[in-house]
């Protein structure tokens with residue numbers, strides 16, 4: 001018989017206050033298989049671990065049961081402990097007498113009895129445990145970054161500069177994301193383009209980075225270290241290898257459309273480049289609006305193109321890529337003004353959102369950086385900024401704080417004042433949230449030097465009256481209701497996840513929260529990982545954040561990828577479900593229930609075959625198999641039966 | 653009645669004058685309320701000190717002058733000493749007194765003509781302000 005050591009932890013008083021440790025030890029010391037039993041105040045501490053190691057060596061134990069907390073917390077800790085003492089780590093078992101016993105009971109007698117049953121059942125399991133070795137897997141040392149905003153750009157550069165190849169996939173024709181649209185950035189007011197475009201150029205010139213813009217991920221299979229990704233390269237209507245980005249076609253194209261990059265304020269053509277500094281410097285045809293595509297007439301672009309790049313080819317192309325890690329950096333959008341009826345529902349031209357105001361402030365924007373309102377081009381002299389629009393309003397809109405709008409609104413008011421010296425900016429706010437290096441000082445400077453008037457209260461309504469927008473609010477600090485006849489209003493609308501995030505996360509098999517932001521593996525300790533091994537997160541796709549936070553997180557995600565790639569081989573848990581070929585009838589029931597596609601029926605051999613690396617050990621197949629051919633390592637039917645018997649008081 | 657704000661109403665001459673006379677930037681105030689919290693006279697004031705600064709930020713000098721606040725203020729300077737944004741509230745109070753005394757009157761407080769009962773009623777601070785009104 002096996003020699004099993006049982007180690008009971010008090011967990012301070014977390015366990016011992018509810019479970020009578022002495023009584024439990026008394027009840028267990030003669031249980032079959034128990035060669036040694038001992039308790040300690042903190043088993044996970046260094047002395048606690050030393051104690052286990054010593055007993056393994058001294059008594060030649062070949063099984064250990066640690067009766068403590070949840071394996072989620074400390075299974076790994078104690079596996080390493082026994083391994084250090086020369087025991088196979090899969091012969092260590094944890095009996096959870098804290099989360100599943102002491103924390104949920106008050107009555108000491110009941111809790112003690114239950115703890116004894118739990119421990120007995122785990123001893124039964126340990127008696128039948130076999131030595132296992134982790135499964136080794138090769139790694140493809142190449143990463144794919146999805147989304148090329150500042151988050152994706154930073155991640156790609158960091159990984160590429162560590163010597164690994166990166167494929168950067170961006171849905172739009174150019175990389176850059178929202179940051180490319182910004183004017184100047186808080187708190188230092190450096191011009192967004194000036195700090196971003198050099199990075200964009202570095203990406204496009206980097207020998208290790210393969211750029212795939214105007215592309216989307218359409219299928220993902222495989223697992224950490226070995227993903228297969230199918231990417232759709234959307235038809236551009238021309239050959240990008242031939243096009244040299246001269247832009248003659250965009251000049252001559254007669255079809256004018258509102259520019260998405262300028263938030264509809266400026267114009268673009270049906271063949272266009274989103275903005276002059278676009279990377280790659282290439283154009284695309286907007287098929288839906290191209291006259292030639294609609295009626296067969298025009299084709300001017302094709303005539304003027306000096307290198308004959310334009311072919312009007314509408315066929316999307318698909319490519320398959322093999323990568324070892326994927327980073328999801330798909331960014332954000334802002335809540336559409338059209339969906340906010342109380343603030344005009346997008347019908348009042350001089351009520352705009354923050355991104356539109358960024359374009360108005362931008363030197364490369366539709367007004368060349370002069371603050372002019374959209375309706376009549378007049379310079380607004382009284383301008384109102386509303387914070388928390390749709391954020392922090394669980395009743396009607398979204399419950400969360402969008403985090404960046406306090407700061408960018410202060411920036412907007414400040415930049416406005418720098419452009420329009422005789423103008424007056426007003427900011428309606430609920431709370432000013434200016435946490436960050438130099439942020440509070442920035443806010444105070446806006447009030448003190450730029451005389452921005454901050455009014456504490458939410459605006460209840462606004463309406464157009466002649467050429468003014470009447471804003472009705474309150475200042476809860478002086479209890480005065482306030483009315484402002486403004487020339488223009490800027491709404492700090494909530495940050496929401498980018499479109500298509502649900503579909504993409506289904507492909508990647510990663511989770512999102514109720515609002516569509518990516519879920520991290522642990523909110524504090526694993527903030528850049530998803531729960532799916534090999535898939536990482538960066539930027540606003542995870543939650544609203546500003547550029548400094550986005551860049552730090554992006555570098556964090558890159559370093560996780562480099563850590564992964566630094567492994568010789570990947571190790572996969574050996575607690576998987578195999579096939580006993582002598583028993584398997586090839587019925588294939590298990591292949592249907594497997595959520596990971598790990599099991600395939602071999603019709604010739606009339607057998608099921610298992611991809612050990614894909615198996616996550618969930619056990620669904622083992623439960624479904626009618627013949628018992630599918631047995632989970634160290635969770636065999638025999639073990640489970642013995643555990644149940646022990647719990648029912650029939651063991652031993 | 654709602655306060656109706658626009659840039660002319662905010663930057664009134666009175667408001668500029670108040671800042672000039674008191675030598676303080678009322679826009680530095682972030683409405684923490686420390687001044688009011690420490691003021692020994694606040695219970696007798698129509699408008700508490702932090703709200704005086706608030707109304708000044710909105711250019712509502714008339715409204716402040718209509719109150720008794722600056723006459724109740726004891727010039728103890730507790731508020732100015734404690735203000736985290738170094739707003740000189742007690743300086744603002746003094747400026748308000750002077751503005752009130754200067755407003756359209758050559759000499760409202762003909763001290764020599766006051767009866768002893770009236771002198772008893774008159775806040776001392778008003779007398780001092782009166783002496784100072786033409787020197788600052």
Ligand SMILES: Cc1cc2nc3c(=O)[nH]c(=O)nc-3n(C[C@H](O)[C@H](O)[C@H](O)COP(=O)(O)OP(=O)(O)OC[C@H]3O[C@@H](n4cnc5c(N)ncnc54)[C@H](O)[C@@H]3O)c2cc1C
Pocket residue numbers: 146147148149150151152169170171172175176177178179182184185186187215216217329330331332333334354355358404408411498499500504538539540541545546547548550
């Ligand atoms: C009005 C406004 C002003 C701001 N001002 C400042 C400021 O002054 N200072 C500051 O620090 N921060 C500021 N911010 C915040 C800043 O914009 C963000 O922190 C930053 O842009 C986040 O970068 P990102 O890469 O995570 O997201 P994004 O910039 O949104 O980039 C995401 C990219 O992914 C692409 N994408 C999305 N889905 C897919 C898909 N399925 N497949 C492929 N590609 C996809 C998008 O096209 C986009 O290019 C401001 C935000 C707003 C709204």
Ligand code: SF4
Pocket residue numbers: 387388389391392400401402403404405406407431432433492
């Ligand atoms: S950052 Fe400021 S404006 Fe934006 S939601 Fe949060 S509190 Fe409101």
Ligand code: SF4
Pocket residue numbers: 680681682683684685686687688701702705731734735736737738739741
């Ligand atoms: S203590 Fe200073 S900052 Fe605070 S409310 Fe009074 S004047 Fe304003």
Ligand code: SF4
Pocket residue numbers: 687690691692693694701724725726727728729730731732741742745
């Ligand atoms: S100086 Fe005036 S306002 Fe300031 S604390 Fe003293 S009494 Fe109050």
